[in-house]
Amino acid sequence: MEKQHHIQLSPADIGETVFLPGDVSRAKVIADHFDSAELVASNRQYNTFSGMYKGIKVSVTSTGIGGAAAAIAIEELVKIGTKNLIRIGTGGMMQTWLPVPGILVITGAVSGDGLTREYFPAGFPAVADFYMVEAMLASAKDLSIEVHEGYEWSHDAFYAGSVFSNLDILEIEKPWIDAGVLIASQEASTVLSLAMARKVRGGVILASAGCHQHPEKSATEEQMVKAISDATKISLETAVKLHELDHGE
Template sequence: MEKQHHIQLLPGDIGETVFLPGDVSRAKIIAEHFDSAELVASNRQYNTYTGMYKGMKVSVTSTGIGGAAAAIAIEELVKVGAKNLIRIGTGGMMQTWLPVPGILVITGAVSGDGLTREYFPQGFPALADFETVEAMLASAKELGIEVHEGYEWSHDSFYAGSVFSNLDILEIEKPWIDAGVLIASQEASTVFTLATARKCRGGVILASAGCHQHPEKSATPEQMVKAISDATRISLETALKLHKLDHGE
């Protein structure tokens, strides 16, 4: 097999669990939580580090921004051996009662994007893998890290769908706010839908950077570093639980 066109990886280059941050620099930060790690491929926005965590081979691949870019990485990662796909990212909180920063385990997504409709008809549910969610919640409890669980509104346009927009974003978001959707981001529906399509596990854990209803309520850079670190710790322990579930170790 030749290297995958975009991620430039071969079978054996990655672990069964691959973490999926958007940010290239965040991929390196996540890899620093491994017991050991090395950069195994770098092409476009796709940087991949592979290493070990408690005797288990794990990887992290940056995907860039948005579902379309993430889908390319996911499709190619699955071809070289990925079985568990866990996005570690950020988003904008939609509910005022949630803490900022806070950590959210995403159980399902409102598919406001266009990409997932090219895989399944509109209306197909974008749901997280149950075993992954269960492992995330158990890991958070064991680590003493507070998390909340719920839905993400996944959409394509960062500016037209965020507090940076000139549009009345709260009017656009109102149906989802009223429905109890917790956070807005861009990739959860893609991760869940492609994981279903390719018969692997999909999970998403997010740190909230701010609140759409109260833009002044924003996390500091230092707070976000800790939140991402906590989300990474949860994700690593989640990967370990899934590994033991699959291999009986």
């Protein structure tokens, strides 16, 4: 099989589980948690490292910002054999009772983006794979890392739904805050719904950088480094658990 057009990868380049950060530089940060890793492709915003963790091959591919860019990576990764897709990212907390920084396992997403409307009819669910969520929660417990689980509001317009906005974001977000949605970000609806449609597992784990209702409540750079590291550790152990589930080990 020829290498995929955008990610420039072939089946031999990747593991069954691929982690999907948005930030290009974060791909290397995640790969540094592997037992071994090497850069196998770099094209546009898609940097991919592959390596070993506890005897299984795993990979990380950066996707850039937003669902449209993530969808390109997902489509091409699935074509070359990816079975488990785990987004490791950040977002803005919408509920005041959650810690900042905090780690969230996303169980489903409000599809406020435009990309999923091109793929699916209205009402198509963006739901995380059950076994993925179960493995994430079990891994967090094994590692003694506190996590919360719930929904993400996925949307496209960063400056119309973040603490950097000049708009009244709380008025925009009020329906989702009142409904109990935990965090705002941009990619979960794409990752979860597209994974479901392509018959692979999809999961999302996020570190919160701040709280939309209290902009002064923001994580420090040091706190975010640790939160991303913890989310990565959970994701790696999740990959091991899914490998054992699939291969009967």
